[in-house]
Amino acid sequence: MEFVLNNQLIKLPHFAAHTTVLRFLREERNLCGTKEGCASGDCGACTVLVGQLEQGRIAYHSVNACIALLGAMHAKHVVTVEHLQHGDELHPVQKAFVDCHASQCGFCTPGFVMSLAACCAAGEASQQAPSREQICRAISGNLCRCTGYRPIIEAGLSAARTPPV
Numbered sequence: 001m002e003f004v005l006n007n008q009l010i011k012l013p014h015f016a017a018h019t020t021v022l023r024f025l026r027e028e029r030n031l032c033g034t035k036e037g038c039a040s041g042d043c044g045a046c047t048v049l050v051g052q053l054e055q056g057r058i059a060y061h062s063v064n065a066c067i068a069l070l071g072a073m074h075a076k077h078v079v080t081v082e083h084l085q086h087g088d089e090l091h092p093v094q095k096a097f098v099d100c101h102a103s104q105c106g107f108c109t110p111g112f113v114m115s116l117a118a119c120c121a122a123g124e125a126s127q128q129a130p131s132r133e134q135i136c137r138a139i140s141g142n143l144c145r146c147t148g149y150r151p152i153i154e155a156g157l158s159a160a161r162t163p164p165v
Contacts, residue, residue, distance in 0.1 A: 021048065022065035
């Protein structure tokens with residue numbers, strides 16, 4: 001099984017069939033930005049981007065890493081929150097979270113950032129900024145118990161208006 005993780009080719013000749021993407025990231029690769037909240041795909045704290053070839057280009061979608069099996073990542077590109085930024089420059093969603101004060105305790109933040117990054121990537125692919133409704137739909141699988149959703153939605157709208165890095 002081969003896939004790309006944060007722009008690095010990963011070759012796994014052997015792994016347990018029940019291994020989730022979350023377990024692999026946290027236990028085998030020490031990438032702890034992807035959080036385990038519910039372990040059942042309900043809270044979104046474990047969200048990562050998964051890219052696959054669609055119509056000649058890579059399209060990225062948000063995936064709950066706690067319920068996605070590692071074997072399903074064959075021939076795909078997995079991006080974690082640790083590698084979302086480009087060099088020293090924050091991804092527009094990360095910057096918008098800072099500017100809009102969209103994080104409080106921070107536990108859910110990586111999942112929200114990755115869900116919104118997928119939404120913005122879809123907007124870039126269609127050459128149309130995501131609407132408020134699309135942003136709300138993109139984060140509908142993410143839960144926050146501290147901040148509330150207004151600043152998170154504002155961050156999504158701000159990032160949608162920012163040119164990609």
